[in-house]
Amino acid sequence: MPVLTRPAAPAPHTTKEPPAKPSPRAAWWRRHRFGIAILTPSLIMVGIFVYGFIGYSVRVSVSKWQGLNPDLSPRDPLYQTYDDMFHTPRFQADLRNVTVFTFLFLTLAVVVGLVLALLVHNALAGRTFFRGVFLFPYALSFIVTGVVWRWIFTPSTGANLILQGLGVEHGPKWITDPAVAGDVSGALEPVLPGGHFIQVELGIPLALIPVVIAASWQLGGFVMANFLAALSALPEELREAAALDGAGTVRYHWHIVLPWLRPVVVVVLIILGHISLKSFDLVYAMVGQGPGFATDVPGIFVFEQTFRALRYNTGAAASVVMFLLSAAVIVPYLYRSVIREKTR
């Protein structure tokens, strides 16, 4: 608001300080007691329900608690549950799956989002309509989309019906395919110190690919929306300057547009990355653990170990691993964007 621009003469905050100064601590308290009173209940809630509960889960993860009766007595050695868990083929498959899924999903979603954003941004007409269509899946529940996509990628129907129409008799097995493509565990075994420790095929589980498609469909629009916001802030003069310098469309995009979007790519990768690491709903509704744990992820593992098998310590250990993975992504991001953020 231009009306309210700062006056040049005495800065406004000097006027409200009383002439006879009370002690600085009392003044500070008077100024901030309202804010502190407001924030305190929320901070206590978050302190207990986030930090306290994470601490409790860490404690469960080093305890003997299996079965209905809580038993928080520690295991000996403390890390035994983690040790056992990392040796389980299922959890190894989970770590492989979540890594492969994250890599493929981030790549596809960012590419889809970028293509959509450039097309929508440069559309001749109907920008609002197209943006609306592409972002629509983001408003839906992962359960809804998981249920629908499951049918599209069920081999006896869905996508394979279309392939049949195109003359492909035996379409892919999609979500029922137990195969793992590009297994590198054999090649890794002599190289890795604990090579014999790996008990699963390290490659791309084919049943994950339909999930990657569904997830990119659901979040591609989110990526697009973030890119569109950045594109609308791209100064027109840059394009004119590039054109003056003789840059064609390709060079303009390569040297101006993509570097301009790079900070957004970082943010988007962090957001999608942490969503991917904790993915549960979509996989659970669409495929579950899959054939031979081909689509099992830590999110499902925690849920089933805790609430189905009642192995509380194993479930807690896996959840702590999930937490550490997402914290590794999120904490540096929060540090950079909140704590070191420039104040007005």
Place this chain on the structure above:
Amino acid sequence: MSTARITLPSRRRRIRYPGTGPLAGTVALVLLAALFLIPVYVMVMAALKPPAQADAVHMWELPKSLDFSGVEQAWNALSPNVRNSLLMVLPATVVSSLVGALNGYVLAKLPFRGSKVLFAAMLLGMFIPYQVILVPLVRFLQSVGMYGTLQGLILVHIIYGIPITTLIFRNYFNQLPHEIVEAARVDGCSNAAIFLRVMLPLSLPGFVVCGIFQFTNIWNDFLFGITVVPDPTQQPVTVALNNLSGNFSVQWNSVMAGALLAAVPTALVYILLGRFFVRGLTAGSVK
């Protein structure tokens, strides 16, 4: 189609891609939009098919005649859960938005030394995988007698909504000029009065953005619903839909109709208030 490559500053605001006419982009957009709507097509068509046509082999066919028996079946199965979802989402959205407005006001307009660190510590709460707090959460709810109840679920959504609603309102209040607060203070307003008389009347757009965000988030939640509420009659619609879809005695078109029912509220909010939805979405990515 010939294309003039941009070599001179031109008046055109849109960019042409080399080797393509202006139509190519539009054609690509239309094709991609059709591709994106495929799951919606499958869901809506299946829900409207007569029983004779209602199996997955006829997935891509248009309904031969409109028939609402699938929707009816799904409604019979899911309506108590739709009701649960509404009873959960409305109070949780309102309360968490109010808490967020208060916190956001303090963090944006009355910052103190250390408030940023506290805010960042609070924000971590919206990024954690909720799997890591489920066991203590369930035990806590059991100990206060709220396990398995809608009230318990509402409480959970309010608490874990604090970080995101605080973030949305902090960003919203940050956009309002700081001089408003200073002017009100010079006029003798207390911090509480500034909030009630100056900030609150200005914050309607913030409430719309935050409310939509929370409504969508909470309606679409699955993990809390399935772990905090074991009784199927008390579960929200997302959990009930997942149960329905895993039940092999239920017809395929009823499952699709059920998915449609679970999708309609958030879809409506999105279609009617899409502008605010986009704003909340970018607010959700911190900065």
